[in-house]
Amino acid sequence: MKSSHATSKLILAGLLAIVLSSIGLSAHAADGEMSKESKACLSCHDKDGMTKTLESGEALSLAISTKAYTESMHKKTDCEDCHSNLDSKTHGKAKTAIKSKREFALGMRESCRDCHKKKAVEYDDSVHAALIKAGSKKAPLCTDCHNPHTVRSAKVVSPIAETPCAKCHEAIFKAYSKDVHGLERIAKGISAPLCAGCHQAHAVKAASMGEGVKDACLACHKEAVTQHKDWLPNTALHFEAISCPVCHAPDAQRRVNLRLYDSTAKRQVAEKTGVPRFEKRTDTADAKDMGLDERALWSLLKEFNQDGGDGKMLLRGRLEVRSGVEAHQLSEKSKAIRDCNTCHQQGAAAFQSVSLTIAGPDGRPLRHGVQNEVLNSLTSMESVRGFYAIGSTRIKLLDYLLVLVLLGAISVPLVHMTIKRLFKGVREKLEAERLAAAHDSGKQASTGHRHDADDASK
Amino acid sequence: MEKLYIHPLTVRLWHWTNAFGFLLLIATGLQIRYLDLIHLIPFRMAVVWHNWIGFVLIANFFVWLGYYLFSDKIKVYHPELSPTKYFQASFRQMQFYGYGIFRGEPNPHHPNAYKKFNALQSMLYQIIMMLLVPIMFFTGLLMWDVGRFSSIVEMLGGVRVVDTVHVLLFIVFCGFIIVHVYLASLGHTPSAHFKAMITGYEEVEDEPKHDVVS
Numbered sequence: 001m002k003s004s005h006a007t008s009k010l011i012l013a014g015l016l017a018i019v020l021s022s023i024g025l026s027a028h029a030a031d032g033e034m035s036k037e038s039k040a041c042l043s044c045h046d047k048d049g050m051t052k053t054l055e056s057g058e059a060l061s062l063a064i065s066t067k068a069y070t071e072s073m074h075k076k077t078d079c080e081d082c083h084s085n086l087d088s089k090t091h092g093k094a095k096t097a098i099k100s101k102r103e104f105a106l107g108m109r110e111s112c113r114d115c116h117k118k119k120a121v122e123y124d125d126s127v128h129a130a131l132i133k134a135g136s137k138k139a140p141l142c143t144d145c146h147n148p149h150t151v152r153s154a155k156v157v158s159p160i161a162e163t164p165c166a167k168c169h170e171a172i173f174k175a176y177s178k179d180v181h182g183l184e185r186i187a188k189g190i191s192a193p194l195c196a197g198c199h200q201a202h203a204v205k206a207a208s209m210g211e212g213v214k215d216a217c218l219a220c221h222k223e224a225v226t227q228h229k230d231w232l233p234n235t236a237l238h239f240e241a242i243s244c245p246v247c248h249a250p251d252a253q254r255r256v257n258l259r260l261y262d263s264t265a266k267r268q269v270a271e272k273t274g275v276p277r278f279e280k281r282t283d284t285a286d287a288k289d290m291g292l293d294e295r296a297l298w299s300l301l302k303e304f305n306q307d308g309g310d311g312k313m314l315l316r317g318r319l320e321v322r323s324g325v326e327a328h329q330l331s332e333k334s335k336a337i338r339d340c341n342t343c344h345q346q347g348a349a350a351f352q353s354v355s356l357t358i359a360g361p362d363g364r365p366l367r368h369g370v371q372n373e374v375l376n377s378l379t380s381m382e383s384v385r386g387f388y389a390i391g392s393t394r395i396k397l398l399d400y401l402l403v404l405v406l407l408g409a410i411s412v413p414l415v416h417m418t419i420k421r422l423f424k425g426v427r428e429k430l431e432a433e434r435l436a437a438a439h440d441s442g443k444q445a446s447t448g449h450r451h452d453a454d455d456a457s458k
Numbered sequence: 459m460e461k462l463y464i465h466p467l468t469v470r471l472w473h474w475t476n477a478f479g480f481l482l483l484i485a486t487g488l489q490i491r492y493l494d495l496i497h498l499i500p501f502r503m504a505v506v507w508h509n510w511i512g513f514v515l516i517a518n519f520f521v522w523l524g525y526y527l528f529s530d531k532i533k534v535y536h537p538e539l540s541p542t543k544y545f546q547a548s549f550r551q552m553q554f555y556g557y558g559i560f561r562g563e564p565n566p567h568h569p570n571a572y573k574k575f576n577a578l579q580s581m582l583y584q585i586i587m588m589l590l591v592p593i594m595f596f597t598g599l600l601m602w603d604v605g606r607f608s609s610i611v612e613m614l615g616g617v618r619v620v621d622t623v624h625v626l627l628f629i630v631f632c633g634f635i636i637v638h639v640y641l642a643s644l645g646h647t648p649s650a651h652f653k654a655m656i657t658g659y660e661e662v663e664d665e666p667k668h669d670v671v672s
Contacts, residue, residue, distance in 0.1 A: 233505045236605020237617075263612075314616075340501035345494040378622075385616030391493045391501075395622060402629045409633035413640035416555075423560035431562050 041079040042066045056100035068150040082111040105141040112142040122202035130362035160185050165195040175328040206364045209268060217244045243320040245327045247337040252326035254319055255353035258370060260304060261316040269313060270359035271366060278358045282368035291369040292356060294380035301383055317387020319350055344391040351375055351392045464574045464660040472522045473655060479515040483508060487628055512598045519591060533572040535584055547577035569660055590627055597624040
């Protein structure tokens with residue numbers, strides 16, 4: 001009996017231990033209370049000005065604010081979850097050599113991947129990751145945008161000045177902060193898009209490639225297509241061939257971007273890594289650097305077609321603004337361009353600058369200038385078959401043909417009437433002869449009749 | 459002068475709708491294409507009108523097609539199957555317009571309700587109505603909404619190719635209309651053929667002539 005009582009006590013104690021430990025764990029998770037080890041780390045690191053001089057001479061801040069950390073998204077993450085390579089026996093005692101901040105951030109990137117697997121995959125497909133692969137020392141790593149010790153939820157609105165993209169894209173960010181989205185972001189907060197709202201934070205692509213940014217516009221402005229259909233003829237074509245800022249950034253300069261496009265694979269042609277065809281070919285075709293003319297453009301297209309791609313290479317034209325800064329000068333809807341004359345007449349500014357584009361190995365566009373006469377030439381009809389703006393890119397030869405046909409058609413009646421008038425005398429003479437002949441034959445006929453009558457009376 | 463009923467009411471209605479429609483299409487087409495040179499109406503209005511008039515004329519085309527398909531008057535479009543006879547008649551007609559008319563000779567073609575076109579008209583109108591006009595309407599329809607018909611546009615070589623065909627035909631029709639109006643004034647009086655296309659009755663000379671077309 002005694003022993004069974006003792007056994008029951010033991011089981012109860014065990015259960016209590018399990019319950020208490022689980023309560024303890026959940027309490028840790030719920031209130032964000034740090035583990036003993038993390039507290040120990042911060043007891044040293046929560047000091048302003050704590051730095052480590054790296055081999056590059058840079059000072060790496062080692063200071064971590066406990067307050068900021070416990071308010072951050074990583075509050076449930078223990079220090080050693082990321083810094084698992086640190087040995088508590090030697091840490092702080094033996095010096096660890098770190099080459100530079102960049103090298104340190106590159107190494108720490110793997111720690112981020114352990115938890116943020118989905119974001120890491122998106123990032124690997126981004127233009128930023130491609131730049132790093134191509135050897136860029138500036139393209140952002142995780143920690144360039146997210147301070148792991150202070151990172152806040154995306155739902156928490158930070159002042160736009162804290163947007164990490166601005167560190168590299170300063171000029172664009174300045175333009176954005178004054179445009180319709182930027183001003184609304186400042187005034188109303190999260191309702192207006194910040195950089196990642198259109199460009200995506202991790203799967204960011206070169207904005208002038210593909211349709212990504214337009215899709216982002218339409219994701220918020222869902223009624224845009226319907227509203228445009230109310231007044232804009234050929235809405236679908238306009239949406240396909242024109243980027244939104246062309247009309248919605250009315251002060252921007254525009255250009256025609258002729259994209260090399262694989263019609264079978266239905267994607268923009270990309271330069272293969274290590275095989276720099278585009279630059280070599282365009283430089284050869286345009287030795288004087290005057291811009292590709294229609295002949296050069298045609299032979300260039302032929303060369304790309306001979307590469308044996310999946311399908312026929314062709315050019316797809318698109319009207320867009322000339323720079324990223326101009327794409328971020330969006331105005332209020334009421335100021336957007338609605339006047340068709342802006343584009344649909346010969347000499348329109350938008351068609352004076354033309355470039356040929358291919359996707360570079362890092363996903364960014366590679367461009368080469370094209371002479372704007374290409375857009376009005378009959379011989380480039382095949383090359384730029386997919387781009388046509390009524391009026392402004394009309395084929396000049398057809399204008400001459402129209403004048404020629406009209407002159408011909410008008411001259412036919414004029415010449416005919418003139419000859420007819422010149423022949424008036426001849427006509428009158430012949431008519432008189434005909435009448436006389438008719439008269440004579442009439443006379444003869446009547447004489448014949450009379451003779452017949454006389455004969456009959458006899 | 460004998461009066462022959464040559465142009466049935468349906469044909470006359472089709473003809474004048476077509477005539478005014480084409481003039482409006484040419485005017486709005488010129489405004490659309492030459493916005494930098496012509497300032498009659500705003501571009502957008504020109505495009506909208508051009509589209510609507512285009513649809514009206516497409517419907518009108520089917521009025522013409524339906525009438526002739528379901529009427530014995532289709533004989534006016536029956537081709538001359540003997541090339542010798544056809545070319546002889548065509549040559550005589552050309553000789554008349556290029557020489558005989560200056561000498562006051564009579565028109566070698568004598569119309570009736572089932573043979574109202576001379577050899578040149580018969581061939582030309584068939585090419586226009588069964589080839590050029592349908593191509594014109596079809597290319598116009600494609601350009602009315604390029605997005606909707608993108609696969610056909612792409613198959614035909616792209617929007618620039620489709621537009622070039624449309625504009626080439628526009629140039630042909632501009633020339634045709636001028637010459638057509640002038641030739642229509644070469645009846646026995648300058649207004650004879652125009653009156654006939656309004657009243658339906660064509661005045662023909664009484665004296666019997668050998669019909670060179672037949």
